[in-house]
Amino acid sequence: MTNFAETKNLFHLPEGVIYLDGNSLGPMPISAMNRAENVIKNEWSEMLIKAWNKADWMTLPRRVGDKLATLIGAPEGSVATGDTLSIKVFQAVSAALKLNPSRKVVLSDSGNFPTDLYMVSGLISHLGPDYELRIVAPDEVENAIDETISVVMLTEVDYRTGRRHDMMKITEKTHQMGAISVWDLAHSAGALPVEMEKSNAEFAVGCTYKYINGGPGSPAFIYVRPDVADKIEPILSGWLGHEAPFAFDLDYRPHKGSERMRVGTPPIIQLSLLDEALKVWEGVDMQDVRARSIQLCEQFIQGIEKACPEFQLLSPRDANSRGSQVSFAFEHSYPAMQAMIDKNVIGDFRAPDAMRFGFTPLYIDQEDVAKAIEIIANIIKTKTYLEPKYQVRSIVT
Numbered sequence: 001m002t003n004f005a006e007t008k009n010l011f012h013l014p015e016g017v018i019y020l021d022g023n024s025l026g027p028m029p030i031s032a033m034n035r036a037e038n039v040i041k042n043e044w045s046e047m048l049i050k051a052w053n054k055a056d057w058m059t060l061p062r063r064v065g066d067k068l069a070t071l072i073g074a075p076e077g078s079v080a081t082g083d084t085l086s087i088k089v090f091q092a093v094s095a096a097l098k099l100n101p102s103r104k105v106v107l108s109d110s111g112n113f114p115t116d117l118y119m120v121s122g123l124i125s126h127l128g129p130d131y132e133l134r135i136v137a138p139d140e141v142e143n144a145i146d147e148t149i150s151v152v153m154l155t156e157v158d159y160r161t162g163r164r165h166d167m168m169k170i171t172e173k174t175h176q177m178g179a180i181s182v183w184d185l186a187h188s189a190g191a192l193p194v195e196m197e198k199s200n201a202e203f204a205v206g207c208t209y210k211y212i213n214g215g216p217g218s219p220a221f222i223y224v225r226p227d228v229a230d231k232i233e234p235i236l237s238g239w240l241g242h243e244a245p246f247a248f249d250l251d252y253r254p255h256k257g258s259e260r261m262r263v264g265t266p267p268i269i270q271l272s273l274l275d276e277a278l279k280v281w282e283g284v285d286m287q288d289v290r291a292r293s294i295q296l297c298e299q300f301i302q303g304i305e306k307a308c309p310e311f312q313l314l315s316p317r318d319a320n321s322r323g324s325q326v327s328f329a330f331e332h333s334y335p336a337m338q339a340m341i342d343k344n345v346i347g348d349f350r351a352p353d354a355m356r357f358g359f360t361p362l363y364i365d366q367e368d369v370a371k372a373i374e375i376i377a378n379i380i381k382t383k384t385y386l387e388p389k390y391q392v393r394s395i396v397t
C-alpha cells in the first residue's frame with residue numbers, strides 16, 4: 001500500500017495553501033532544492049565540461065526516460081526525453097504520417113489542447129495541400145476513424161473537463177482501420193495508470209511539469225513502440241538523435257530505437273530536477289494513486305454540489321470516464337477563481353467558463369479537500385468574487 005502521508009512530506013507547499021493545480025504545475029519536491037544546488041555548485045561550476053562524463057550528464061536523458069517508462073507501463077529504452085511537449089507532438093505525428101504514407105488525414109478532437117492542434121496544422125501546411133487535420137467532437141472520435149485516416153492523435157484526458165477517452169478501445173479501432181495511434185499523456189502520466197505496452201499504440205507523448213512535478217519547463221517525453229522505432233526517419237534529425245554524435249559525420253544516421261527522437265543538448269539542470277521528482281514515485285503504486293484520486297474527486301464533487309448549487313459540473317460524473325481533475329462552470333468563473341486563490345485554495349480558470357481543480361494524492365488528502373470545499377462555499381455564499389480586484393485578468397489564467 002502506498003503511504004500517502006509519507007509522500008506528502010516529500011513536497012514543499014507554502015503554509016496554508018491548498019494546492020489543487022498540480023494538473024498544471026506540480027509543486028516542488030523538497031529534495032529538488034539540494035539537487036539544483038548540487039548540479040550548479042558541484043557539477044557545473046567545478047567540473048565544467050568534464051561533467052558531461054564525470055557527472056553522467058550525457059546519460060541522464062536516457063536514465064530519466066527509463067524512469068518515465070516505468071510510470072507509463074513501457075519497456076526500458078522506449079522513452080526519450082527532451083524539448084517541450086509541443087515539439088514531441090510534432091515529432092510523433094510527423095513520424096506517424098511517414099509510416100503511413102498512402103493516407104493524408106490526421107484525426108483529432110475538439111477537446112484537445114490547442115497546441116497539439118496548432119503543431120499538426122503547422123506540420124501539414126508544410127507537407128502540402130493534400131494533407132488534412134480533421135477535428136471532430138470527442139464523443140464522435142470512434143466513429144470517425146475510417147480507412148482514410150492516417151494518424152489518430154488524441155489526448156487521453158481533456159485538459160478542460162477531465163473527460164477521459166477509452167485508450168484501449170480507440171487504439172484497437174485505429175489499428176483495425178489501418179491507422180497509427182498517437183496519444184498525448186499530459187494529464188495521464190503520473191495521474192492514473194497508463195499501460196503503453198498493453199495498449200499497443202505506436203506513439204505517446206507527455207509533459208513532466210504537471211503530475212510528475214519536474215518543475216516549470218521540465219523536459220517532455222516521447223514513447224515509441226519498440227518494433228516501430230527503428231523504422232522512423234526523424235524530421236527533426238538533430239545530432240543527439242544520431243547514431244554517433246561525436247563522430248561528427250556529415251550525413252545523418254539515426255540512433256537505434258527511440259533515442260533517435262532526441263534532438264539537441266539536454267537541459268541538464270531541469271532534467272536533474274525531473275530525475276529528483278521521479279524518485280518520489282519509488283514505492284508508489286499507481287493503482288493506489290488512482291483509487292485515492294477518485295475518492296478525493298468524489299468528495300469534492302459531492303461537497304461542492306451541495307454547497308454551491310449555482311455551479312454546473314463540467315466533468316463526467318462517472319469516475320471511470322474522468323481523469324484526476326474536476327471542473328465546474330459558473331457564471332462568475334474567473335473572479336470566483338481569483339477569490340479562491342486569494343483565500344489560498346489554488347485552482348485555475350480555463351476559458352470560456354471552467355474552474356479547474358486537480359487532485360493529486362501524493363500531497364493532497366481528504367482534510368485538504370474538506371477545507372477547500374468550506375472556503376469555496378463561503379466565497380460563493382458571501383459573493384466576495386464581486387469585489388472589483390477579482391475582475392482583473394492576468395496574462396496567465
Ligand SMILES: *Cc1c(COP(=O)(O)O)cnc(C)c1O
Binds near residue numbers: 086
Ligand atoms: C499542458 C499541455 C501541453 C503543453 O505543451 P508544452 O509544449 O509543454 O507547452 C500540450 N498538450 C497538452 C494536451 C497539454 O495538456
